[in-house]
Amino acid sequence: MNPLALELNEKLDKEYPALLNMLSDLGQSMYYPKGILSQSGEAKSTKYNATIGMATTDEGIMYTDAVYNQFGDQDPSDIFPYAPPQGDERLRALWEKKILKDNPELVAEDISKPVVTNALTHGLSLAGDMFVNPGDTVLLPEHNWGNYKLTFGVRHRANIETYQAFEEDGSFTLDYFKQALENFNKEKVILVLNFPNNPTGYTPVEEEVKTLVESIKQLADKGTQVITLVDDAYYGLFFEDVYKQSVFTALTQLNHENVMPVKIDGATKEYFAWGFRVGFLTFGSKNETVKDVLVAKLKGLIRSNLSSGSLPSQTAVIHAMEDPEFQSQVDHNINILKERYEVTKEVSYRDEYKELWTPYAFNSGYFMAVKLADVDPEELRLHLIKEYSIGIIALNKTDIRIAFSCIEKSDIEYVFETIAKAIKDLK
Ligand SMILES: Cc1ncc(COP(=O)(O)O)c(C=O)c1O
Incomplete structure (x- = not known):
């Protein structure tokens, strides 16, 4: 294993050994290299910066007008350069602020800074890279977004199990979820929690969220490591008196050693920006070292499969979020x-x-x-x-x-x- 990965794992082992166990083999091996990106980061303020894989003049980034003309009055430096693998820092800060505003009970210290992903599918797949080994169990409701099967079942070779979430008369129920968790007897499970749900359009009410979180707690108390992937694709589209924070918030409040909350969300549906491919992945943890390690590994995963997301898309979302009319x-x-x-x-x-x-x-x-x-x-x-x-x-x-x-x-x-x-x- 690379010494940088070992160093990250040693930190986890010291601060939060259970989490080291929850990582997949790939998650354990991953690290953020001190390669070109780190070196060019350190050379950013130099006069003759010959580190980066872009082209520049004394005026700034090199570009063509034909491309630039598509972007109105944006600064070329917000359009043409590579975005960092973790995403534009202004966007990360704006999204963190948004999450905290949407979730009044979420404590800023309990979450990592959101990392920008190429929208939610990428975020889910990265979470799979980080936590899912072949043969691990991914537990889903029977009614789920079909792409989970490809992401977790085919790509990560997880064993997908489902539970019923609706009674015969169409009403929502957590009885089968509770049963599934009570009967679960393996060391590790990955739960995907998606509300508002695709395809049923259901979001639990407050009491149901309490029941759901209590069941997760009981499973974790028995020693099972529970990775909860909260897919908030449709967050905010609430039309009745439902639980209007993310289930992620309730899970971070558990603050349980055997529960790892991960939030996956983005501009796709929330901001009606489907093709922009701007999403976020946020870890729930109070421990600064743990958050740094997880973000470093996530940056490594992004660097190794996408390198970095689209800067024009990220810039567009930043400008929208800063627009008072938005x-x-x-x-x-x-x-x-x-x-x-x-x-x-x-x-x-x-x-x-x-x-x-x-x-x-x-x-x-x-x-x-x-x-x-x-x-x-x-x-x-x-x-x-x-x-x-x-x-x-x-x-x-x-x-x-x-x-x-x-x-x-x-x-x-x-x-x-x-x-x-x-x-x-x-x-
Ligand atoms: C539940 C759910 N999660 C994730 C996604 C994927 O979102 P994105 O287009 O941002 O990858 C969808 C898209 O339909 C979805 O329904």
């Missing part, structure tokens, strides 16, 4: 989604559809899902495209997902009426 523009969009949610809720639960489907409880996010009574979801999906020009997602053998985020409020009733008609066509 939050009201975001709120305006959220309000449009809320209005669509309200119509969807009213329409999808109508008595006339009771024979055809059962909605899963939903209160947030982009989506809702229903369990179909006796029609094959894939058959229905194809029929809806062909005969009615409506696109939905067939989730499995019984369920479909409908993204109300993409349907105008005035069209929602028609879409549900037509889905009902299409089901009847197929019966």
Whole structure:
């Protein structure tokens, strides 16, 4: 193992040995090299800086007008250079401030500075690199974002297990989650917690979060090391009286030796900036040395798979977050989604559809899902495209997902009426 990795691991072993155990083999081997990036960092203020892999003139960074003209009045130095692997420091500071504002019970000392990722998928994959060994168990609800299977199941060769999160009548339940944790008897588990959930659009209420965290605590008390990956992709899209902080906050408050909280979030959905690829990964720990070690290893992981994220995207998010009008523009969009949610809720639960489907409880996010009574979801999906020009997602053998985020409020009733008609066509 590289001496720099050994040095990082020794620090962990001294400060928090349980965490060293939670790391994957790759996580243990990883370090941030004292290579070109460190050396050019140290040479930043020199007169003749011949260290960096970019091109410069005495005026600054070299660029072409054809590219520069796409960026309005931005400073070329905020567009063309490489971003650092951990991301632009101004953006990291802005995001940290945002997280602390959104989560009044989160204590600044309990978290690392957020590290910029190439949006959430990259953050989840990095978390997998850091914590998941082949054969480790990743525990997910039955209704989960399909890409977890690729990330953790295929890429990291984890053993994916699922638990039921909804009763037959569509109501949310933690009973099966509790059971799954009570029966869990291995040394390590990776829990992915995603609220608002894709595909069901459910976020727990405060009491449910307490139950969820208590179950995690009981498992950790028995000695299992629990890595909690909190996927906050749809954070903030809350349309009812739900727990409006991140579950990450509740997990950091546990302050349990066997629980490692990791928050993965970003501009993608929260700021309606899907293609920008700006996300963040934040560790929950009080210990400064531990946070430094984890961030150093994460920087090494980023350096080795992406080198660094896109600076123009990061600059755009910085400028947006500093714009006094920005939050009201975001709120305006959220309000449009809320209005669509309200119509969807009213329409999808109508008595006339009771024979055809059962909605899963939903209160947030982009989506809702229903369990179909006796029609094959894939058959229905194809029929809806062909005969009615409506696109939905067939989730499995019984369920479909409908993204109300993409349907105008005035069209929602028609879409549900037509889905009902299409089901009847197929019966
Ligand atoms: C639950 C969930 N997590 C993560 C992502 C990925 O986000 P990103 O586009 O930022 O990689 C998505 C995207 O659909 C998602 O639904």
